[in-house]
Amino acid sequence: MKKKLLAVLVVALSVLFLPAFAFAASESKIDTGDTAFMFVSTVLVFIMTPGLALFYGGMVRKKNVLNTMMNSFIIMALISLQWVIIGYTIAFGPDKFNLFGGLDWIGLKGIGEAANADYAGTIPQSLFVLFQMMFAIITPALITGSFAERMRFPAFIIFILLWATLVYDPLAHWVWGVGGWLRNLGALDFAGGTVVHISSGVAGLVAALVLGKRKGYKTQTMVPHNIPFVVLGAALLWFGWFGFNGGSAVAANGLAMNAFLVTNTSAAAATLSWVLIEWLLHGKPTVLGAATGAVIGLVAITPGAGFVSVIPAIIIGLAVSPICYFAISVVKAKLGYDDSLDAFGCHGIGGIWGALATGLFASKAVNPAGNNGLFFGNPAQLGIQALSVVVTIALSAGMTFLILKGISLFTPLRASESEEEEGLDIAQHGEDAYPDFASQENLSL
Amino acid sequence: MKKIEAIIRPGKLEDIKEALNKYNVQGLTISQVMGCGHQKGRKEYYRGTEVTMNLLPKIKLEIVIKDESLEDVLAIITKEAKTGEVGDGKIFIYSVENAIRIRTGEQGETAI
Numbered sequence: 001m002k003k004k005l006l007a008v009l010v011v012a013l014s015v016l017f018l019p020a021f022a023f024a025a026s027e028s029k030i031d032t033g034d035t036a037f038m039f040v041s042t043v044l045v046f047i048m049t050p051g052l053a054l055f056y057g058g059m060v061r062k063k064n065v066l067n068t069m070m071n072s073f074i075i076m077a078l079i080s081l082q083w084v085i086i087g088y089t090i091a092f093g094p095d096k097f098n099l100f101g102g103l104d105w106i107g108l109k110g111i112g113e114a115a116n117a118d119y120a121g122t123i124p125q126s127l128f129v130l131f132q133m134m135f136a137i138i139t140p141a142l143i144t145g146s147f148a149e150r151m152r153f154p155a156f157i158i159f160i161l162l163w164a165t166l167v168y169d170p171l172a173h174w175v176w177g178v179g180g181w182l183r184n185l186g187a188l189d190f191a192g193g194t195v196v197h198i199s200s201g202v203a204g205l206v207a208a209l210v211l212g213k214r215k216g217y218k219t220q221t222m223v224p225h226n227i228p229f230v231v232l233g234a235a236l237l238w239f240g241w242f243g244f245n246g247g248s249a250v251a252a253n254g255l256a257m258n259a260f261l262v263t264n265t266s267a268a269a270a271t272l273s274w275v276l277i278e279w280l281l282h283g284k285p286t287v288l289g290a291a292t293g294a295v296i297g298l299v300a301i302t303p304g305a306g307f308v309s310v311i312p313a314i315i316i317g318l319a320v321s322p323i324c325y326f327a328i329s330v331v332k333a334k335l336g337y338d339d340s341l342d343a344f345g346c347h348g349i350g351g352i353w354g355a356l357a358t359g360l361f362a363s364k365a366v367n368p369a370g371n372n373g374l375f376f377g378n379p380a381q382l383g384i385q386a387l388s389v390v391v392t393i394a395l396s397a398g399m400t401f402l403i404l405k406g407i408s409l410f411t412p413l414r415a416s417e418s419e420e421e422e423g424l425d426i427a428q429h430g431e432d433a434y435p436d437f438a439s440q441e442n443l444s445l
Numbered sequence: 446m447k448k449i450e451a452i453i454r455p456g457k458l459e460d461i462k463e464a465l466n467k468y469n470v471q472g473l474t475i476s477q478v479m480g481c482g483h484q485k486g487r488k489e490y491y492r493g494t495e496v497t498m499n500l501l502p503k504i505k506l507e508i509v510i511k512d513e514s515l516e517d518v519l520a521i522i523t524k525e526a527k528t529g530e531v532g533d534g535k536i537f538i539y540s541v542e543n544a545i546r547i548r549t550g551e552q553g554e555t556a557i
Binding site for chain 2: 221223224277278281282284286288289292325328329330333342345
């Protein structure tokens with residue numbers, strides 16, 4: 001009786017205050033287990049971006065640590081607003097031309113506690129909005145690693161807003177949106193191998209090329225100033241990734257736990273294989289290497305987390321380290337571009353391997369809603385995966401180039417030489433991360 | 446009075462401090478410094494990229510002592526700082542004109 005009363009009250013209230021979705025609300029079947037699970041997954045993905053700030057912050061020189069961390073931190077605020085105002089509707093709004101979502105849900109108009117059966121039929125759509133928001137936040141934050149230590153803050157802010165709106169949001173629609181053309185083709189991307197990692201990694205490479213090398217690149221020593229930060233950041237990323245991949249099942253079910261299991265497995269395998277490579281080649285296993293291996297293992301399993309089983313996950317993880325190691329230590333050196341913190345080497349290359357590996361190892365036994373890969377009798381899937389990779393590269397590279405060139409017509413992209421020498425912390429933010437004891441004592445001077 | 450300035454391996458500081466303390470040298474100043482010499486640098490690898498660190502971390506130890514203690518103190522530092530490998534460091538000796546204890550205004554050897 002009480003429940004009924006409450007239900008009537010809820011409906012009455014929603015009719016009063018939120019007329020747009022009152023109808024759906026009275027029909028939806030919200031599952032509390034799924035909702036609780038997705039809430040936890042969402043907050044797990046949230047913590048990845050502060051984790052990334054530490055991961056990147058530790059890798060730069062100490063005169064640039066604040067700027068590097070700020071780049072990730074400010075994106076949390078920027079994209080939180082961009083997403084609720086326009087990002088979500090471009091990515092998940094009602095399809096237009098298979099290319100982007102219509103503007104029906106601008107400002108989240110009409111979106112609330114009712115579920116949307118197209119994406120997540122058992123949780124409030126507001127929670128789905130938040131879950132996807134965390135992905136929209138971390139993706140541009142990943143790019144910042146490639147232009148670290150040299151980009152001007154104002155140009156950076158404009159770049160991020162344009163990139164999120166013109167690259168991430170449409171691409172999310174192509175791959176995940178109902179009606180999106182890559183989704184219609186049957187491309188498999190469980191948690192964002194193309195949308196998150198390839199797109200950000202490629203954007204990073206283009207940004208590194210457009211901005212040019214850091215002053216003193218290859219002539220000065222540029223080494224991480226705080227590897228413990230990097231380890232803490234990698235640990236937070238690993239932790240948050242359980243929500244990133246597990247939550248991409250959008251329900252508290254067996255598929256989510258498969259994603260959880262293979263995610264951890266791949267991260268572990270890649271950590272060990274990276275450490276082993278360094279040990280064999282240079283005699284010492286580095287901590288930076290272990291942290292790097294963990295992250296690229298997570299990158300590589302992301303697209304396949306809901307489609308592959310444990311043994312393929314081990315193979316995906318073991319293989320990603322030599323591939324990325326080669327890209328970072330050999331190819332980058334040969335080509336001479338300055339991808340400061342290897343956003344491309346880790347996320348671009350690791351993401352490409354993950355997307356293709358999904359086309360090799362995907363199995364309907366794991367996820368009947370997915371498809372079989374090459375090793376399970378469906379070679380066509382590998383072709384579809386390759387196509388989705390090529391399309392993602394083309395979109396991200398082309399748009400990133402245009403956006404940066406466009407911004408540079410109005411304001412310089414790069415900090416001046418003297419600002420770079422001084423460090424971006426002082427030059428862009430007027431702060432010093434590690435004031436020495438003498439200047440602390442003499443504040444009154 | 447003499448001032449001894451010794452550039453030593455960071456790992457040797459505790460041994461030297463202890464030995465000097467036994468000899469009754471109580472005042473010393475240290476600083477963390479970076480330097481290069483015959484030791485050259487060392488190679489480090491960051492994500493497989495080789496980086497040569499030309500400047501290596503050292504400790505600079507500064508002591509001012511009476512003239513007659515010089516030989517003993519030098520012997521102590523040399524003994525404790527030595528490993529026999531390249532990179533053990535160097536010792537420089539200077540004559541000191543005067544010393545003043547700020548609290549009391551005492552000057553010369555009584556001030557050190």
